[in-house]
Amino acid sequence: MDRIVRSFLFVPGDRPERFDKACAAGADAVIVDLEDAVAPVAKDLARANLAAWLSARHPAHHPAHRPAHRPLFVRINCAGSAWFRDDLALCGHPGVSGIVLPKAERAADLAALADAGAPTILPLVESALGLWNAADLARAPRVRRLLFGAIDFSLDAGIEEGHEPLLYARSQLVLVSRVAGIEAPVDGVTTALDDPAVVRADTLRARALGFGGKLCIHPKQVGFVNDAFAPTAAELAWAGRVMAAAEASDGAAVALDGRMVDRPVILLARRMLEEAARRRAP
Numbered sequence: 001m002d003r004i005v006r007s008f009l010f011v012p013g014d015r016p017e018r019f020d021k022a023c024a025a026g027a028d029a030v031i032v033d034l035e036d037a038v039a040p041v042a043k044d045l046a047r048a049n050l051a052a053w054l055s056a057r058h059p060a061h062h063p064a065h066r067p068a069h070r071p072l073f074v075r076i077n078c079a080g081s082a083w084f085r086d087d088l089a090l091c092g093h094p095g096v097s098g099i100v101l102p103k104a105e106r107a108a109d110l111a112a113l114a115d116a117g118a119p120t121i122l123p124l125v126e127s128a129l130g131l132w133n134a135a136d137l138a139r140a141p142r143v144r145r146l147l148f149g150a151i152d153f154s155l156d157a158g159i160e161e162g163h164e165p166l167l168y169a170r171s172q173l174v175l176v177s178r179v180a181g182i183e184a185p186v187d188g189v190t191t192a193l194d195d196p197a198v199v200r201a202d203t204l205r206a207r208a209l210g211f212g213g214k215l216c217i218h219p220k221q222v223g224f225v226n227d228a229f230a231p232t233a234a235e236l237a238w239a240g241r242v243m244a245a246a247e248a249s250d251g252a253a254v255a256l257d258g259r260m261v262d263r264p265v266i267l268l269a270r271r272m273l274e275e276a277a278r279r280r281a282p
Helices: 016-023 040-057 084-090 107-115 128-132 134-139 150-157 167-180 196-209 219-229 233-248 263-280
Strands: 007-012 029-033 072-075 098-101 121-125 213-216 254-256 259-261
Touching (some): 007 016, 016 040, 040 084, 084 107, 098 107, 121 134, 128 167, 134 167, 167 196, 213 219
Parallel strands (some): 007 029
16 A cells, blocks of 8 residues: 655755755655755765765665665756756666656656656646646656646746635646546645744645645645645544445435535545555555
8 A cells, every 4th residue: 555645855965964864854755856956066966975875775785774764756957957867867776766857848858767767757847838738747657746846837937926826727737637647746835934824724725726745845844744634533533424324324325414425425535534544554
């Protein structure tokens, strides 16, 4: 049973002393960032440091000292950049769960990642062209889910940042993901570091729109994201009552708490309980 990944924590690729700390911060997955977080003069060193850390972390080398497993992704530099080809060497490296491709705009850009051995590809949609071609990106081989780069998208499209201005873009990514049969998309970062209410509100809005996860830029955001995406105790209790009522009615429609319980409601309750079980999976 695959564990649901709801929180992705970025860690700068030129700060190898933070890699283990990021893996222990409680996020469901970690993204080592070789793109925006690393200055051009430090790109090569960051790549080398990450490769060395991955080699030391792999169980073939030091199985007794391997940290608790978290899926580890690498955000490489975008296709066409001066560092893209060298970054491809990390795609098939042991310990890399997948590759995040920034500025993803064409399915052809993803083919090089698959050819280089990336087990999973997470296209980061950050431009109008990327959104326009989102269906093609979602259907490309080895793509598991789409990520939304809200800040860069706003800049590229000339749209004001915020929930309402970006509602169309977010809804399109949810719809495209569903039609393509991949996992629900991952929402972009919240830049507020010291305002938990903002992080929680952003996450709850993303969940309500159909997103399945969120990018985090600081460990202190992780807990709020995890909690916001997890079913509440009240929701799980409701789902349990729905399933019990459905079983007692032998499939016929039945009333519960003054509301009709029919097949769509039963499916929603079952999905909620299954997702809760997957989130508890080790």
